[in-house]
Amino acid sequence: MAAAKTFRVLPGFNITLGFTLAYLSLIVLIPLSAVFLKTTELGLDQFWNVVSAPRVVATYKLSFGLSLLAAAINTVFGLMLAWALVRYSFPGKRLVDALVDLPFALPTAVAGIALTALYAKNGWIGQYLDPLGIQVAFKPLGILVALVFIGLPFVVRTVQPILEDLDTELEEAATSLGARRWQIFRHVILPILLPALLTGFALAFARAVGEYGSVIFIAGNIPMVSEITPLMIITKLEQYDYAGATAIATVMLMLSFTLLLVINGLQAWTSKRTGRDR
Amino acid sequence: MAGASAFHLGGDHAHRFESRAATRETPLVKWLILGLSLTFFVIFLLMPLIAVFVEAFRKGWETYITALVEPDALSAIRLTLLAAVISVPLNLVFGVCAAWAIAKFEFRGKQFLITLIDLPFSVSPVIAGLVFVLLFGAQGWFGSWLSDKDIRIIFAVPGIVLATVFVTFPFIARELIPLMQAQGREEEEAAVVLGARGLQTFWYVTLPNIKWGLMYGVILCNARAMGEFGAVSVVSGHIRGQTNTLPLHVEILYNEYQFAAAFAAASVLAVLALVTLVIKTWVENRAAQSHKDANRDDAS
Numbered sequence: 001m002a003a004a005k006t007f008r009v010l011p012g013f014n015i016t017l018g019f020t021l022a023y024l025s026l027i028v029l030i031p032l033s034a035v036f037l038k039t040t041e042l043g044l045d046q047f048w049n050v051v052s053a054p055r056v057v058a059t060y061k062l063s064f065g066l067s068l069l070a071a072a073i074n075t076v077f078g079l080m081l082a083w084a085l086v087r088y089s090f091p092g093k094r095l096v097d098a099l100v101d102l103p104f105a106l107p108t109a110v111a112g113i114a115l116t117a118l119y120a121k122n123g124w125i126g127q128y129l130d131p132l133g134i135q136v137a138f139k140p141l142g143i144l145v146a147l148v149f150i151g152l153p154f155v156v157r158t159v160q161p162i163l164e165d166l167d168t169e170l171e172e173a174a175t176s177l178g179a180r181r182w183q184i185f186r187h188v189i190l191p192i193l194l195p196a197l198l199t200g201f202a203l204a205f206a207r208a209v210g211e212y213g214s215v216i217f218i219a220g221n222i223p224m225v226s227e228i229t230p231l232m233i234i235t236k237l238e239q240y241d242y243a244g245a246t247a248i249a250t251v252m253l254m255l256s257f258t259l260l261l262v263i264n265g266l267q268a269w270t271s272k273r274t275g276r277d278r
Numbered sequence: 279m280a281g282a283s284a285f286h287l288g289g290d291h292a293h294r295f296e297s298r299a300a301t302r303e304t305p306l307v308k309w310l311i312l313g314l315s316l317t318f319f320v321i322f323l324l325m326p327l328i329a330v331f332v333e334a335f336r337k338g339w340e341t342y343i344t345a346l347v348e349p350d351a352l353s354a355i356r357l358t359l360l361a362a363v364i365s366v367p368l369n370l371v372f373g374v375c376a377a378w379a380i381a382k383f384e385f386r387g388k389q390f391l392i393t394l395i396d397l398p399f400s401v402s403p404v405i406a407g408l409v410f411v412l413l414f415g416a417q418g419w420f421g422s423w424l425s426d427k428d429i430r431i432i433f434a435v436p437g438i439v440l441a442t443v444f445v446t447f448p449f450i451a452r453e454l455i456p457l458m459q460a461q462g463r464e465e466e467e468a469a470v471v472l473g474a475r476g477l478q479t480f481w482y483v484t485l486p487n488i489k490w491g492l493m494y495g496v497i498l499c500n501a502r503a504m505g506e507f508g509a510v511s512v513v514s515g516h517i518r519g520q521t522n523t524l525p526l527h528v529e530i531l532y533n534e535y536q537f538a539a540a541f542a543a544a545s546v547l548a549v550l551a552l553v554t555l556v557i558k559t560w561v562e563n564r565a566a567q568s569h570k571d572a573n574r575d576d577a578s
Contacts, residue, residue, distance in 0.1 A: 009467045010382050011476035017379040020391075023372045027444055028397055031409035034419065038412050080315040087301070088312055089292040096316070098559045102323050104498065105551035105558075107505025109525040110544040113532050114326040117333055117541075124325065149322050164291050168301050175300040181307070210402025213507035213525070217532065230404040230508065237408065237512065242417055249405045256400040263400075264393055 035253060038246040050247040055223055056232055060251075062140060063229040067208035070147035071155075075201045078155025079193070085156070086163040100157070103150045108213025115146055116218045138220030143228065146214040151204030158200035162193055162274055195270035202266060206259040210252065330548045333541035345531075345539035346546065353519045354527035355546070357438065361510075361523060362503040365443040369499055373450030374492075378480070381458030382466065392455060398447040406444045407512025410437055433515030438523060441509040446499045453495035454488060461487055490565035494558065501554040505547060 039047060050056065084090070085097055103111065119126045119136035129136060136142045166189070174184045212230040220226045227235075229252060236245035295301040303311070335342055345351060376395060380388055398406065412418050414431035424431060431437045465487070469479040485492075507525040514521045516530060524547055531540035 008383065009470050010463060010479070011470070012378060012480075013383045016375040017383075017385070020372065020376040020379055023375075024391075024394060027440075027447055029394070031413055031444065032397070032401070034409050034412040035405065077315060077318045080311050081319060084312050084315045086291050087295040088308060089290070089296065090312060090316075093290075093292075094559075096319055098555050099319075099323055099327070101555055101558065102327060102551065105501045105505075105554040106327070107507060107525045107528075107544075107547045107551070109507040109528050110330060110505070110547045110551075111326060113528065113540060113544060114329045114333075117329050117537075118325055124329065125321070145322075149326065152322060168294060168298050172298065172300040181303060206400050210400075210404070211508075212402065212404050212511075217529075230402050233402075233404050233408060234512065237411065240417075242412065242415070245408060246412065249402075249408055252402055252405060256402070260393065260396060260400045264396075 032253070035246055035249050038243065039250045042243050042247060046243075047247050047250075050244045051251050055227070056229075056248060058224045059227050059229040059232045062143070062227065063209055066140065066144050066147055067205050070144055070151055070208050071201045071205040073144075073148050074151045074155045074204045075197055078152055078200060078204075079159055079197060081152075082156045082159040082163055086160060101153050103153050108150065108211070109217070111149055112146060112214040112217035115142070115149060115214065119145060119218065137218050138226070140219075140226050142218035142220070143215050143226060146218050147208040147211060150211055150214055151208050154203040154207060155197070155200035158196045158203065158270075159193060162196045162270070165274065166192065192274065195266055195273050199263060199266040199270055202259060202263045206256065206263065209255065209259075327548060330541060330544050333537065334545040336541075337538040341538050342542045342545075345536075345542035350518050350522065351524075351527060351543060354522045354524045354543070357435065357522065358504050358524040360435070361439050361442040361506075362500055364439050365446050365503045366496060366500050368443055369446055369450050370492075370496060372447070373452075373454050373495060376451045377454035377458045377488075378484075380455050381461075382463045395448050395451050395455075398444055399452075403445055403506065403508030404512060406509035407441050410440050410444070410513050432513050433517065433521060435521065437513035438510050438521060441513045442503050442506055445506050445509050446503045449499035449502060450492070450495035453491045453498075457488055457491040458484070490561050490568070494561050494565075497554055497557050497561070501551060504550060 042050070081096075081100065085093065085100075116123075116137050118124050119129070119142055121127065121130050121135070121137070123137070126135075126137060134141070136145060170188055171184055174188050179187070210230060212228070212234075215228055216231060219228065219231075221231060229248065233245045233248050233252075236242075236248065302308075376391075379385075380392065411432055414420055414424060414437065416425065416432075418432075431440070465483050466479050469483045470476075474482070504523075505525055506523075507529070510523055511526060511529070514523070514526055516522060516526060518530070522530065524543060528540050528543045528547070531537075531543060
């Protein structure tokens with residue numbers, strides 16, 4: 001029986017895989033390939049001119065720099081929040097735990113106008129910062145606030161399950177061997193959390209780089225000062241400069257694909273380290 | 279990239295850590311961590327949420343209601359619902375099919391396929407809108423063909439639906455694939471050996487096992503579908519009463535300095551987000567409960 005080797009008990013392989021591939025191609029792969037094909041309409045020189053124009057380069061610096069910074073802030077505070085949620089009891093904990101996912105559930109435009117209202121000169125937070133000479137809304141600092149908002153759950157939700165799975169024995173053993181609390185954190189807990197922390201950082205960064213809705217309201221969108229890269233694509237589109245918009249999109253897509261590979265690698269590392277799926 | 283949103287069976291672990299001297303911090307450190315993290319939580323998550331409702335009611339109930347029942351707002355709500363009603367079921371069918379093929383069978387390139395399914399998560403929403411403009415816009419690949427046939431996709435409802443389907447594409451598949459992989463295929467194989475047909479097997483054996491994960495994916499998918507802004511904004515053209523979804527309606531009102539009306543519309547979306555979080559928490563609790571029950575059954 002030559003067929004025995006490929007015999008499957010369960011039905012439906014061909015139809016489900018066939019549908020999966022067809023739908024994936026139709027909705028994702030073919031549309032995305034349009035970006036790359038459209039870019040080839042530009043010569044290499046033209047492409048380079050578009051993506052290295054000073055105004056565009058300024059958006060890269062802003063988008064990438066602030067995204068990195070926001071992801072770093074989220075890594076620190078996300079770890080603290082995850083630690084508090086896993087290890088301490090406090091009133092309202094279930095509410096806090098549920099609301100951590102708010103940035104996943106709240107539409108970005110809503111987040112954008114809410115943050116702008118808070119940090120405007122007469123806003124709840126802005127009115128206290130303004131006398132100190134700190135302006136947040138309509139400045140690059142406002143973009144940072146929005147990016148911190150949307151990235152927070154990524155770090156908390158990747159670190160939290162790993163923290164929950166930690167055996168208390170590990171720390172007890174370290175304590176009985178004479179380690180101080182800080183040493184235990186630094187040399188026992190942190191190495192276990194490291195892959196998850198990096199994954200959370202990368203996820204928050206990837207989300208922040210492409211973010212549009214929550215940023216444009218608070219950014220002020222001044223060329224060379226507070227313009228993010230996704231906005232640059234919109235600006236080009238509004239000027240009917242499709243090739244230019246596509247060229248910048250290509251640069252962003254390359255970065256996204258690279259990040260996706262890095263994140264997959266990190267997640268594989270996490271599960272190898274901790275024996276968890278994902 | 280849904281890695282962070284994949285649901286886990288939580289439960290309160292604090293007691294385990296607080297009851298042992300070795301896993302406790304000194305009170306000073308504990309209060310410092312709690313204080314810093316909760317301050318951060320209040321400033322970055324709680325205050326924006328409260329601000330939406332306070333701003334929405336700033337001019338009183340009447341303005342609030344008026345803002346929500348005006349024709350443009352109602353048509354925006356209708357379009358938002360339409361986009362969700364089309365994109366969620368489509369991505370649900372896709373998610374189930376993809377998870378069935380990936381979890382129940384072995385084939386080459388499986389890992390690569392999973393990565394490809396994740397793609398829309400890592401693409402900027404603006405680019406998600408751009409790709410459909412490149413395909414169906416006036417200067418796009420199919421642009422002239424479509425205009426000959428007098429079919430409008432970009433700056434019309436089909437474009438909005440397409441962009442929504444794209445950005446919500448991975449949500450359900452990403453929940454189901456790891457769940458079904460973890461469950462293996464013994465139960466389904468037993469059912470088939472006992473004479474069940476394919477769909478019977480899925481309906482009576484697989485579905486009860488994955489229902490919580492499925493629901494979780496559907497809720498998150500729906501929240502994103504109704505709240506998507508960037509991708510929809512690129513393909514919509516912002517035609518009032520025709521191609522405005524609720525998030526776009528918020529933007530237009532806000533840019534016209536009609537702040538109370540903008541926040542009123544935003545508060546509808548914020549309520550939607552809160553409902554999403556409540557259902558999500560409920561699903562997690564139910565899933566944890568049934569997980570516990572199953573373990574107890576195994577033990578007895």
